[in-house]
Amino acid sequence: MEPVDLFYSYAHEDEKLRDELDGHLALLRRKGVIRPWHDRGIVPGQEWDKAIDEQLAMADLILLLVSMDFLNSDYIWGKELATAIERARRGDASVIPVLLRAVDLEDAPFAHLQGLPTDLRPVTSWPNRDEAWTDVAKGIRRAVEAIRQRWASAPPPAAPPAAPPEAPSVPRASGFGTAVASVPLPEEPVRTLEMARPAPRMAATRDARTDALLERTIAAFANELALAARIKGVQGIGSGEAEGLAEALIDMPAQKRVLWVDDRPENNRHELAALAKLQVEVVNVRSTGEAIACLDADEEGFDLILSDWDRAEPAATASSAGLELLRMLAARPRRPPVIFYHAEFDPSRRAARRECLLRAGAFGEAVRPGELLALIRSAFASD
Structure with a gap:
C-alpha cells in the first residue's frame, strides 16, 4: 500500500526535538509506512513558500x-496552521498536535483535536524522553492505520466517461482543391481503473536519510x-551482535508491548531506554497484584x-514472587x-532456578542485558 504522506509543521527553535521525533519515526519509514517531509527538504534554488504549500x-x-x-x-499561524x-x-x-513544551492551549484553534503524548503531557517533561517519543509514535501508528483503513474502504474512483462515437468520415479539402477521403484515426484505447492517473504524492524520502537515522x-x-552491562558489572555484547538484535526488533511486523513487573524499575533504566x-x-x-490487574484492565494486550x-509481597503461596506470578x-x-x-549468577543455583521456572511455564531467564534482549527477540518471534 502507498505510504502515508506526513508533514511536519514546527518552529525552527524546536528543530532538535523535530529531529528526535524524525529519528523515532525512521522505523516506520524503513517499513514504507510513512513518507515524511519538512522544510529542510527544500533544495537550493527551490521556492521555499511554494514547496511548503505543495507538500x-x-x-x-x-x-x-x-x-x-x-x-x-x-508564518505558522497564518499559513501552515x-x-x-x-x-x-x-x-x-x-491533523495531530504534538505538545513539545508546556503551553496554554485553551484558545488554540486546534484545541478540539486529539493530541499527543497521552494526556497531553509535554514531551520535554518526561524523565525519559525516548519513552515520550515512543508514546507519540504509537499514536501516529494508530493514525496511519486509520488513514489506511479509510483508503481501503473508500469506493474506487469512477471510470472516465466513454469517448463519444467517432463522427462519420467526411471528405476534406486538400491544399490543392482536390477532394480526398479522410483517414480513420486509430481507436481510443479502453481506459480502465488501473490506468487512472494517481493523485500527486510527496517526493519519496531519500534512503540515505532514513539509513542515517536508523544507524x-x-x-x-x-x-x-553497554551502560546496563557496565552497571551490573557483567560483560556486554559486541557492536555487531547489538546491531543484529536491533535490526531484528526493528523488523518485527508490528509495534510490541511489554508488561514489566519489578518493585525496583529504576534498576532497569538502561534496558528500558534500549x-x-x-x-x-x-x-x-x-507487584504481582498490579500485573494481574493491568492484564485484566488493558484492552490492547501485551506481547x-x-x-x-x-x-516482598503479601499472601504469596509460592516460594518466590516469580513463581507466584506464574501460578496466577x-x-x-x-x-x-x-x-x-x-541476578543469580552462581552457575549451579542459576541452573536450578532456570529448571524450576521453565517447568512452571516460563519462556526463559536472563541475568545479562544482552541475554535479555536476545530472549525478548525470540519471544516476539514466537508469537
Whole structure:
C-alpha cells in the first residue's frame, strides 16, 4: 500500500526535538509506512513558500509540533496552521498536535483535536524522553492505520466517461482543391481503473536519510545496552551482535508491548531506554497484584511479560514472587510469554532456578542485558 504522506509543521527553535521525533519515526519509514517531509527538504534554488504549500496540500497526516515558539510564529499561524485546520475540517487530512513544551492551549484553534503524548503531557517533561517519543509514535501508528483503513474502504474512483462515437468520415479539402477521403484515426484505447492517473504524492524520502537515522538509533540502542552491562558489572555484547538484535526488533511486523513487573524499575533504566529506542512500549508495574490487574484492565494486550524473581509481597503461596506470578497466570485462558530477569549468577543455583521456572511455564531467564534482549527477540518471534 502507498505510504502515508506526513508533514511536519514546527518552529525552527524546536528543530532538535523535530529531529528526535524524525529519528523515532525512521522505523516506520524503513517499513514504507510513512513518507515524511519538512522544510529542510527544500533544495537550493527551490521556492521555499511554494514547496511548503505543495507538500502541505498533499499531506495525508499533518503533525503540529506545539510550543510557545510554534504559537508565536506568524508564518505558522497564518499559513501552515490555517491550511491544516481547514483540511482537518474538510476531512481530507488528519491533523495531530504534538505538545513539545508546556503551553496554554485553551484558545488554540486546534484545541478540539486529539493530541499527543497521552494526556497531553509535554514531551520535554518526561524523565525519559525516548519513552515520550515512543508514546507519540504509537499514536501516529494508530493514525496511519486509520488513514489506511479509510483508503481501503473508500469506493474506487469512477471510470472516465466513454469517448463519444467517432463522427462519420467526411471528405476534406486538400491544399490543392482536390477532394480526398479522410483517414480513420486509430481507436481510443479502453481506459480502465488501473490506468487512472494517481493523485500527486510527496517526493519519496531519500534512503540515505532514513539509513542515517536508523544507524543513529541502533548506535543509541547499543550504547544503552553497554551502560546496563557496565552497571551490573557483567560483560556486554559486541557492536555487531547489538546491531543484529536491533535490526531484528526493528523488523518485527508490528509495534510490541511489554508488561514489566519489578518493585525496583529504576534498576532497569538502561534496558528500558534500549527498548524505547526501538519503539517497544513498556508498561511498568511493581507487584504481582498490579500485573494481574493491568492484564485484566488493558484492552490492547501485551506481547511479553518481564519479571524479577524476588519481591516482598503479601499472601504469596509460592516460594518466590516469580513463581507466584506464574501460578496466577496459569489460571488465565491465554497469557503472553514470561521472561525472568534476575541476578543469580552462581552457575549451579542459576541452573536450578532456570529448571524450576521453565517447568512452571516460563519462556526463559536472563541475568545479562544482552541475554535479555536476545530472549525478548525470540519471544516476539514466537508469537
